[in-house]
Amino acid sequence: MTLRVDFVNRLKGGLLHIGLTPEGDERLPEMLPGQFVEVAVDKAHVLLNRPFSIFNCTDRLLELLVKPLGRASEALGSYEPGDSIRVIAPLGHGFTLAPEGSRVLLIGGGVGIAPLLYLARTLNGRGIRPVIVYGERTVPDAALCARLSEVADLQICTDDGSAGFHGFVTQHPALTEGSYDLLQVCGPAVMMKNVARIARGKGLDAEYSLENKMACGLGACLCCVENTTTGNRCVCTDGPVFKADELPW
Numbered sequence: 001m002t003l004r005v006d007f008v009n010r011l012k013g014g015l016l017h018i019g020l021t022p023e024g025d026e027r028l029p030e031m032l033p034g035q036f037v038e039v040a041v042d043k044a045h046v047l048l049n050r051p052f053s054i055f056n057c058t059d060r061l062l063e064l065l066v067k068p069l070g071r072a073s074e075a076l077g078s079y080e081p082g083d084s085i086r087v088i089a090p091l092g093h094g095f096t097l098a099p100e101g102s103r104v105l106l107i108g109g110g111v112g113i114a115p116l117l118y119l120a121r122t123l124n125g126r127g128i129r130p131v132i133v134y135g136e137r138t139v140p141d142a143a144l145c146a147r148l149s150e151v152a153d154l155q156i157c158t159d160d161g162s163a164g165f166h167g168f169v170t171q172h173p174a175l176t177e178g179s180y181d182l183l184q185v186c187g188p189a190v191m192m193k194n195v196a197r198i199a200r201g202k203g204l205d206a207e208y209s210l211e212n213k214m215a216c217g218l219g220a221c222l223c224c225v226e227n228t229t230t231g232n233r234c235v236c237t238d239g240p241v242f243k244a245d246e247l248p249w
């Protein structure tokens, strides 16, 4: 589908917050927390689409949170309101939605925070206010934290101690001492593997959203394959969210 750029905001740390809206009075398809979209970044003159988590979504606005790391994601910063952009959405399997009354801990590292706002907002609709532990190198963007605080009890964690808890998410008391029915995590693989080790030790039910490199997003190119307990599986079609017992961590 072709969407129109509504806004492109630059956040602290170089993150791009992008809003996309359908043409006229069209509506966006239903998207679930943890699913992702593929974006054709024509301005970057690259052949392949790029995958991005769904940061937030209504039937009229799709929000993405992008860390510019390469030509395509950097080019997204040059889009202006009114520009057209081609998007394939939604793709993949998202997070399990915990039943009403559950205690849920969400952990996001860096731009891995992206899918957790929409997940928390959806959980709010079930009467659940999750705890979010958000790990960053240094003090994160205030507007982003304000959005997260609307839907969750936000615990910030910084490597340099400039805001919140001084240390890594794996050291945060919410994880080491808290008691939850479900833990859901997105971030760098090293971080998630360390979280998984702690969660397993505590017998915590957990899910992890993998950030493997992707090209087609449709299960055709096999560049996103991950070794799981049931063999090699495509992160784009079998994930990106996997249950703890599916990962040999």
Ligand code: FES
Pocket (backbone or CB within 6 Å): 213, 214, 215, 216, 217, 218, 219, 220, 221, 222, 223, 224, 225, 234, 235, 236, 237
């Ligand atoms: S991205 Fe092509 S198979 Fe997953």
